[in-house]
Amino acid sequence: MNISLEHVSFNYPAGVQALSDVSLDIVAGESVAIIGENGAGKTTLARHLNGLLRPSSGRVLIGETDTRTLTVARLASRVGYVFQNPDDQLFERTVAAEVGFGPRNLGLPASDAKFAIQNALERVGLADEANSHPYDLHVSQRKLVALAAALAMTTPIVVLDEPTTGQDAEGVERLGQIVDSLKADHRTMITITHDIDFCAEHFERVVVMAAGRILVDGPAAHTLAQAAALAQAEVEPPQMIRLARALKLDASPLTVNEFIEVWRSNRTSTRSADS
Amino acid sequence: MTSSFSLYAPRASRYHDLHPLTKLAISAAIMIAGAGLGGVWPAFAVFFAVALPLAIWGKVAISLLRAVWPIALPFAISLFLIRGFIWPGGTIIATLGPISLKAEGLEFALAALGRIVAMVSAFLLLSLTTAPDALMLALTERGFPPMIAYIVLTTIQIVPRFQARAATILDAQRSRGLETEGWLPRRLRALLPLVTPLILSSLVDVEERAIALEARAFSRVGVKTSLLVLRDTPFQRTARWLIVVILAAVMGLRFVPGIAP
Amino acid sequence: MISVRHLTFAYPLTSTASLWDVSFDVPAGQFCAVVGPNRAGKSTLCYALSGFIPHFYRGEISGEVVVADMVVAATPLAALVGKVGLVFQNPFNQITGARMTVRGEVAFGMENLGVPREDMLIRVNEALEMVGLSGLADRSPAQLSGGQQQRLALASVLVLRPQVLILDEPTSQLDPLGTREVFTVLARLVEAGGTTVILVEHKLEWVGAFADRVIALAGGQIIADAPPRDVLNSPEAAAAGVGQTRYTQAARRARESALSTAAGALPVTLEQAVRFFSSRSVDEHIA
Numbered sequence: 110m111n112i113s114l115e116h117v118s119f120n121y122p123a124g125v126q127a128l129s130d131v132s133l134d135i136v137a138g139e140s141v142a143i144i145g146e147n148g149a150g151k152t153t154l155a156r157h158l159n160g161l162l163r164p165s166s167g168r169v170l171i172g173e174t175d176t177r178t179l180t181v182a183r184l185a186s187r188v189g190y191v192f193q194n195p196d197d198q199l200f201e202r203t204v205a206a207e208v209g210f211g212p213r214n215l216g217l218p219a220s221d222a223k224f225a226i227q228n229a230l231e232r233v234g235l236a237d238e239a240n241s242h243p244y245d246l247h248v249s250q251r252k253l254v255a256l257a258a259a260l261a262m263t264t265p266i267v268v269l270d271e272p273t274t275g276q277d278a279e280g281v282e283r284l285g286q287i288v289d290s291l292k293a294d295h296r297t298m299i300t301i302t303h304d305i306d307f308c309a310e311h312f313e314r315v316v317v318m319a320a321g322r323i324l325v326d327g328p329a330a331h332t333l334a335q336a337a338a339l340a341q342a343e344v345e346p347p348q349m350i351r352l353a354r355a356l357k358l359d360a361s362p363l364t365v366n367e368f369i370e371v372w373r374s375n376r377t378s379t380r381s382a383d384s
Numbered sequence: 385m386t387s388s389f390s391l392y393a394p395r396a397s398r399y400h401d402l403h404p405l406t407k408l409a410i411s412a413a414i415m416i417a418g419a420g421l422g423g424v425w426p427a428f429a430v431f432f433a434v435a436l437p438l439a440i441w442g443k444v445a446i447s448l449l450r451a452v453w454p455i456a457l458p459f460a461i462s463l464f465l466i467r468g469f470i471w472p473g474g475t476i477i478a479t480l481g482p483i484s485l486k487a488e489g490l491e492f493a494l495a496a497l498g499r500i501v502a503m504v505s506a507f508l509l510l511s512l513t514t515a516p517d518a519l520m521l522a523l524t525e526r527g528f529p530p531m532i533a534y535i536v537l538t539t540i541q542i543v544p545r546f547q548a549r550a551a552t553i554l555d556a557q558r559s560r561g562l563e564t565e566g567w568l569p570r571r572l573r574a575l576l577p578l579v580t581p582l583i584l585s586s587l588v589d590v591e592e593r594a595i596a597l598e599a600r601a602f603s604r605v606g607v608k609t610s611l612l613v614l615r616d617t618p619f620q621r622t623a624r625w626l627i628v629v630i631l632a633a634v635m636g637l638r639f640v641p642g643i644a645p
Numbered sequence: 646m647i648s649v650r651h652l653t654f655a656y657p658l659t660s661t662a663s664l665w666d667v668s669f670d671v672p673a674g675q676f677c678a679v680v681g682p683n684r685a686g687k688s689t690l691c692y693a694l695s696g697f698i699p700h701f702y703r704g705e706i707s708g709e710v711v712v713a714d715m716v717v718a719a720t721p722l723a724a725l726v727g728k729v730g731l732v733f734q735n736p737f738n739q740i741t742g743a744r745m746t747v748r749g750e751v752a753f754g755m756e757n758l759g760v761p762r763e764d765m766l767i768r769v770n771e772a773l774e775m776v777g778l779s780g781l782a783d784r785s786p787a788q789l790s791g792g793q794q795q796r797l798a799l800a801s802v803l804v805l806r807p808q809v810l811i812l813d814e815p816t817s818q819l820d821p822l823g824t825r826e827v828f829t830v831l832a833r834l835v836e837a838g839g840t841t842v843i844l845v846e847h848k849l850e851w852v853g854a855f856a857d858r859v860i861a862l863a864g865g866q867i868i869a870d871a872p873p874r875d876v877l878n879s880p881e882a883a884a885a886g887v888g889q890t891r892y893t894q895a896a897r898r899a900r901e902s903a904l905s906t907a908a909g910a911l912p913v914t915l916e917q918a919v920r921f922f923s924s925r926s927v928d929e930h931i932a
Binding site: 392534540542544545592593594595596601602610611613 | 695697733740754756
């Protein structure tokens with residue numbers, strides 16, 4: 110299921126122009142990260158993906174459907190949106206019931222729902238907490254419950270709003286694994302994130318936004334190397350790219366391993382050049 | 385970013401410079417007179433002869449009218465239609481097909497409208513010209529419990545955020561397939577997933593806010609000072625007492641049988 | 646300035662202690678970071694140092710906490726708040742909302758403490774200056790951005806001139822700009838000298854750059870207490886869930902693959918990583 114934003118502009122009722130002529134095409138199975146400072150329009154853009162916002166001009170297509178023709182609840186079968194604050198949605202007495210809310214609303218048959226819930230809980234590592242009360246868990250675990258709740262809806266497209274906030278090192282790593290496993294399932298992943306290293310390590314494509322417009326849109330290695338655009342968006346480059354740049358290496362490594370490769374081959378070549 | 389709930393509109397006006405309790409007394413007088421005096425005209429008289437001129441003096445007349453209008457108009461229309469036309473017996477003054485307009489009904493509607501306009505304008509006159517924290521300071525200086533004053537002030541600033549959060553919760557649950565439109569049983573079923581997160585997350589918030597309050601020594605017992613300084617004059621003090629006395633007298637007369645309807 | 650002896654604390658109705666036999670001292674003027682996985686007891690420690698445990702949160706407590714020469718358990722909270730400032734995660738919940746302007750909000754604590762008005766006026770301006778909010782003094786707190794609100798919360802605490810400032814993940818809900826704003830204020834504060842800072846953070850690059858000392862907490866116990874360079878790259882801390890910057894991970898990978906024989910502690914910050922990866926080290930294995 111492809112996504113297409115065609116010349117989307119959006120004004121909030123108060124008159125604030127939050128998006129200006131934004132066009133974006135996302136192919137099924139892509140993993141895209143949207144970065145930029147608060148107020149750049151990232152959340153506004155994301156909310157157009159499941160119909161929470163309708164463009165003031167332009168249109169948004171999910172699959173071949175214009176989002177204006179479906180309610181948010183109907184679009185929920187195609188786009189799973191994970192909100193930043195889990196406490197904005199938790200209301201059931203057990204984690205399992207909470208995760209099952211989405212599947213129940215979508216009318217999944219009971220056995221399919223059960224499977225989806227179990228699958229989702231295992232994927233986020235909370236299978237043991239299925240019968241716990243969500244508020245007995247730490248807030249970082251509640252975030253994973255909210256994530257599981259969206260995953261259980263088995264939508265082809267998943268939108269994550271700041272998934273790593275409040276997570277510790279293990280939590281961020283688990284999120285990375287979850288994203289990778291969803292990519293392996295060919296789910297389309299779109300995330301808004303401030304964690305630039307998480308972004309570099311798990312997302313193939315990066316969109317940089319500032320003041321309601323897209324500044325850069327392209328493969329991660331290409332986009333995250335655009336120092337000027339990132340500076341304009343008030344974003345620091347990932348640690349490995351910063352290190353490569355500081356060492357005058359002509360490359361944009363996205364992961365630790367890539368950096369090691371770049372550094373190693375650079376030393377090999379300089380050594381050969383020396384000798 | 386949400387703006388606060390306060391209607392306060394700062395202006396360089398002498399009415400604004402009055403002590404908060406003076407403005408409170410004036411608005412209370414307008415409200416009581418407007419609501420308590422019988423008949424059609426006293427309430428409108430209070431509005432046009434007292435509230436509006438004071439609003440003009442306070443340079444908030446336009447804001448006041450702009451706020452009164454959307455409240456008064458629906459009331460006016462429904463009162464006029466419901467009371468004006470549906471009045472048992474009474475004197476007919478006009479006919480519209482099968483239904484007729486009654487003089488008593490019209491009188492009732494106008495009287496009710498007058499009261500509403502007087503009361504709303506009294507409230508707006510106070511809100512537009514008085515900063516909430518100045519009013520709370522004036523009250524706590526005279527023994528009003530600081531905790532209640534705090535609750536009033538913080539509520540004014542919290543309500544918009546509360547509303548924003550309720551909207552976010554609605555969005556989150558809709559994004560999980562919750563249908564909120566349609567027939568009543570479905571809408572009722574939608575209540576729990578909408579209200580529960582609001583209550584639960586507010587409880588978490590309340591705890592943090594209580595800590596924040598403690599961290600600013602709110603419950604310290606001892607002399608407290610104030611950054612804000614309220615200016616009062618003997619004239620205003622006398623005027624306030626005078627207002628109270630006159631009001632009491634007028635209301636007393638009102639309830640003495642035989643005088644005024 | 647701070648002395649903690651055998652502090653053990655369990656929240657009511659829980660079977661495990663959130664803090665277990667924790668002991669450490671912090672000298673005046675030190676910038677001490679506290680790191681560790683979630684639920685390690687970091688927030689609990691913040692509350693114990695600022696007096697909210699035991700005065701606000703009851704529970705089973707043993708051991709002793711002394712801050713600024715005051716025994717925390719025996720000193721009323723109102724007396725502690727003048728000496729120990731606490732800043733936590735959610736910017737909005739820390740703004741009391743007791744006043745309608747930024748200036749009023751900052752002054753609120755001083756009003757409660759009975760500070761004379763002339764002093765309040767001066768100190769409010771100083772505090773706003775320190776956090777960079779001077780131009781917004783008459784704005785309503787509800788109209789500020791998240792980063793600005795967090796700076797307002799900081800100013801409201803700084804204005805009370807605490808000797809100890811405790812911050813519990815102050816940047817976790819902020820964007821990179823907001824994070825930078827808060828850390829800039831902290832850096833300025835530490836440079837101005839005097840204040841003892843206890844900072845709980847997950848953003849290890851910042852911790853490596855600012856902290857004099859890092860205490861690693863896991864499962865309610867201190868598992869490491871040393872300068873950043875010795876804690877943030879230790880395998881034990883990593884195993885306990887502390888996490889490492891990518892710089893540390895890259896250096897470790899290089900060393901493990903025998904691609905580098907650069908000596909010394911693994912790098913934590915960018916500058917340290919540059920030095921590590923630039924060092925002329927003998928490695929015949931390559932080429």
